[in-house]
Amino acid sequence: MILGIRKLLPLIVLLFVSINSIGQEADANNGKDSLPSTWELLKYDGASAFGGMKYTYSRPLQWKKDDFITAGAIVAGTAALYIFDEETSEYFIEQDNKMPQLIKDIGWYYGSPQNNYAINGAVYLYGLLTKNEKVRKTGVLLISAASTAGLIQTITKTAIGRARPTTGEGKASFDPFRGIGAYHSFPSGHTILSFTTAYAIGKQFDNPFVKAGIYSLGMIAPVSRLWAGAHWLTDVGLSLAISVLVVDSIDNYLNEERLYGPEEKNRISWKFNVGLGRVGLTGTF
Template sequence: MKKIILFLFLIFPSLTFSQNKPKDSLPTTWELLKYDGTSAFKGLTTTYTQPLKWEKDDFLTAGTIVLGTGALYIFDEEANRWFENQEPHIPGIIKDFGWYYGSPQNHFAINGAVYLYGLFTKNEKIRKTGVLLISAASTAGLIQTISKTAIGRARPGTDAGKGSFKPFSKKGGFHSFPSGHTILSFTTAYAIGKQFKNPFVKAGIYGLGMIAPISRLWAGAHWLTDVGLSMALSILVVDTIDNYLNEERDYGNPHKTKISWKFQVGLGQFGLIGTF
């Protein structure tokens, strides 16, 4: 019995866990950048292949979006006239904000700034948000770039009507569907809004994200269905990538955390040490 007690006293001091990682195991900025780039790209490819994994609820959601777009289509021309009539009464600063915030160069500059801040400060939450912003904007932006040319829907300003299409037309007047300004601005707003739990903060961010889509309706650049479906696309893309990042990434360290075990025998010590 005394031998057993003595053995426990000898082994207990060595049954400790070290939570301090060696300095050479901490990720460098370059390692984080490579890891985040790969993660952003996988977010893009995951979104494009996600329909292959759809289940019943996903098809129901897609069907609801299609039906909702069809309902908006009925009122496209009436909505266009109403929004254009409001345009003279809108303050210039709001219209300017909508235009500049939804422009690709400004959009990606904002997203890039968010990510770089998180990268150089090694702030995990901001890094994750930056990766989400860049990946979602790239994914949705590529979809709208290809779709607007392939679909070739006439803009309201062409006076060709809501049902006029010229697929693969090189004319900007037939690049109405979907709305690039809407996709970029609302993708950013929705991605940032997801980082907050306060419903009032979320509403404020989403409200800012709505300015660019509505400004395109005031300007007669898009139909209501263009804007509505573009917002739905933004939400689907952001949610898909956000779910992927939450499941697959280790934001603090690109090296997956592992526990290593080793026996240690020494003067007055005999035990098992775990390092993680």
């Protein structure tokens, strides 16, 4: 079935923001002709995306004191939200009929895997075909982060088997490996995919207002899932934390381990020499 314009709106808006806005802060890329071929760049980026996934999954083995403190804070925060799961779920579900259908559509289609990967893939292909290094790297970050976080939520929600609010079984109902959607509440896949994309794109900008706008768009899916009674507040809260941790981890990996863009050309350094019977200017190339 062909999606209507309204349902395509989240893709169009985010794609426009991604390519146009990131391009504004991209380097001039004057050395484009000196870059490797498109095929070589594609292989390099594939290795980067896979490397980012391995790096993120292996990070807990290298955690230090601050990392354990962060993990403890996330666990404590999730436990605190759990206390209010029933009350917050009732409140959000009551708001569902008051929300515009357009907002609900954006939340659903933006967080759906096929649409999310379409956005991420379009950003990357634009960077690859134009050899715009900043956009290309952003595309790698988007694809790698979505794949990493997506796999985490797929395995976790099946292994935990938490009942969704709409089942009426309560927040403490768990049936691990049940294998049906009604018991795939924890964590929220829509939240993870939508906010992972928004957070990765937002990191490319220094302007706090641009960041806020992009993050706000990324929050539509999480909130809409609460309205629909598809998730508890703890599901969404932990999913947001997973998104941030995964994106930051892969972004650090790409910045530290991978080189994007042509190497800076050697600059000429000048040194003024004064000695007995001589005065000179030496240039080092």
